[in-house]
Amino acid sequence: xxxxxxxxxxxxxxxxxxxxxxxxxxxxxxxxxxxxxxxxxxxxxxxxxxxxxxxxxxxxxxxxxxxxxxxxxxxxxxxxxxxxxxxxxxxxxxxxxxxxxxxxxxxxxxxxxxxxxxxxxxxxxxxxxxxxxxxxxxxxxxxxxxxxxxxxxxxxxxxxxxxxxxxxxxxxxxxxxxxxxxxxxxxxx
Amino acid sequence: xxxxxxxxxxxxxxxxxxxxxxxxxxxxxxxxxxxxxxxxxxxxxxxxxxxxxxxxxxxxxxxxxxxxxxxxxxxxxxxxxxxxxxxxxxxxxxxxxxxxxxxxxxxxxxxxxxxxxxxxxxxxxxxxxxxxxxxxxxxxxxxxxxxxxxxxxxxxxxxxxxxxxxxxxxxxxxxxxxxxxxxxxxxxxxxxxxxxxxxxxxxxxxx
Numbered sequence: 001x002x003x004x005x006x007x008x009x010x011x012x013x014x015x016x017x018x019x020x021x022x023x024x025x026x027x028x029x030x031x032x033x034x035x036x037x038x039x040x041x042x043x044x045x046x047x048x049x050x051x052x053x054x055x056x057x058x059x060x061x062x063x064x065x066x067x068x069x070x071x072x073x074x075x076x077x078x079x080x081x082x083x084x085x086x087x088x089x090x091x092x093x094x095x096x097x098x099x100x101x102x103x104x105x106x107x108x109x110x111x112x113x114x115x116x117x118x119x120x121x122x123x124x125x126x127x128x129x130x131x132x133x134x135x136x137x138x139x140x141x142x143x144x145x146x147x148x149x150x151x152x153x154x155x156x157x158x159x160x161x162x163x164x165x166x167x168x169x170x171x172x173x174x175x176x177x178x179x180x181x182x183x184x185x186x187x188x189x
Numbered sequence: 190x191x192x193x194x195x196x197x198x199x200x201x202x203x204x205x206x207x208x209x210x211x212x213x214x215x216x217x218x219x220x221x222x223x224x225x226x227x228x229x230x231x232x233x234x235x236x237x238x239x240x241x242x243x244x245x246x247x248x249x250x251x252x253x254x255x256x257x258x259x260x261x262x263x264x265x266x267x268x269x270x271x272x273x274x275x276x277x278x279x280x281x282x283x284x285x286x287x288x289x290x291x292x293x294x295x296x297x298x299x300x301x302x303x304x305x306x307x308x309x310x311x312x313x314x315x316x317x318x319x320x321x322x323x324x325x326x327x328x329x330x331x332x333x334x335x336x337x338x339x340x341x342x343x344x345x346x347x348x349x350x351x352x353x354x355x356x357x358x359x360x361x362x363x364x365x366x367x368x369x370x371x372x373x374x375x376x377x378x379x380x381x382x383x384x385x386x387x388x389x390x391x392x393x394x395x396x
Contacts, residue, residue: 028261032254040253045245058257065261070284125237126244148238149245176201180230187233 014073021069028068032061035078038150039085045145046089048134056092060084082152083160086142093138125183132182133175140175147172193217196224200231 013034019027039060043053063084064071071080133144139161146157147168154172158165196217199206206214218225282288 025258025262029254029258032257036250036254036257040250041245054253054256057253058260061257062260062264066264120240122236122240123244125233126240129234129237129241149242151242173201176234180201180227180234183233183237184226184230187230 013077017068017071017073017077020065021071021073028065031077035081036061038078039081042082042085042145042150043089045149046086046142047092052092056085056088059088076156079156079159082146082150082156083162086146086160090138090142093141097138125187128183128186129179132179136175136178140171140178143168143171144175144179148176193221193224196221197227200224200227 013031016027016031016034020031036057039057040053043056043060044050047053047056060081064081071077133141136144142161143157146152146160147154152160154165154168158168161168196214199210199214218228
């Protein structure tokens with residue numbers, strides 16, 4: 001049943017993409033509505049603050065519109081969109097590192113400020129992970145966000161980052177290992 | 190001996206285990222405090238990641254969608270009318286990976302031909318110089334007209350400044366002293382209409 005509805009959704013998305021390729025802006029609006037949330041989540045998880053994430057998502061959809069004519073509807077649209085978002089986010093993060101600016105990755109704590117949630121141990125751990133993940137190398141940050149937060153498969157992450165599945169697994173292992181070490185140090189002491 | 194590395198691999202990679210392996214891991218955790226600590230850290234990690242997923246999940250914001258659509262319409266308007274429709278299929282074909290690879294391969298092939306022809310000419314000249322030197326029977330160093338010519342080419346010198354050994358080659362060279370310096374370039378410049386005296390000169394030298 002779930003498979004059927006997933007197939008139905010894929011079919012609808014392909015139809016939408018075909019309409020968009022013919023220049024139908026209304027169809028594109030529906031496409032944006034369908035994927036805006038997940039693209040925004042990914043961008044926020046990658047760059048941290050809401051403003052940068054919004055800019056990235058807007059630029060990503062503009063690029064999608066520009067290059068949609070060349071997109072093969074049989075391929076995964078979400079993987080393509082994620083790839084554009086990830087590349088844009090990567091540029092932003094790299095620029096921050098180059099400028100030697102204070103680490104702003106996940107510095108936006110607006111989701112965590114209410115006192116009630118601050119008492120929750122899981123959220124405290126989440127805040128620690130969020131803070132410590134910012135100290136990981138860029139590749140590991142990207143793999144961690146795509147695999148553990150976006151819950152994409154290793155194969156999809158490899159496609160999005162244009163790398164091998166083994167490289168994804170290695171980066172993921174190192175990221176998890178480092179975060180676990182941080183958690184051990186912070187919470188077991 | 191306890192195989193901690195194996196259990197830690199399972200824990201850290203959040204491996205989905207068979208029932209038997211799961212029991213084995215549970216048994217190991219009851220006796221190994223170090224692995225138990227890793228297990229606790231991983232549980233904590235999972236709880237944190239779950240909370241993070243919930244907290245950083247964004248929902249579709251209609252205002253943001255409107256903004257994106259406005260920007261998309263703006264970029265559509267920036268395109269010159271009609272031209273995009275005519276140029277797009279052409280651009281699509283030109284930017285096809287196959288076309289790009291073929292173009293790249295052609296460029297590499299042409300460059301390789303250039304290099305080969307240049308190296309081949311150089312080789313022929315060197316051989317010829319060697320032959321002439323032997324024929325001249327002179328042992329003075331360096332004693333070849335073409336060795337000089339090669340040196341002259343490499344250093345970009347305008348004239349050969351010392352007496353040449355092979356009288357005949359020297360005379361021929363002087364006859365055609367105004368000729369261009371690099372055979373490859375001549376061939377490109379003149380094609381089939383390569384001036385006959387030059388052709389004869391080179392043929393004679395190459396014999």
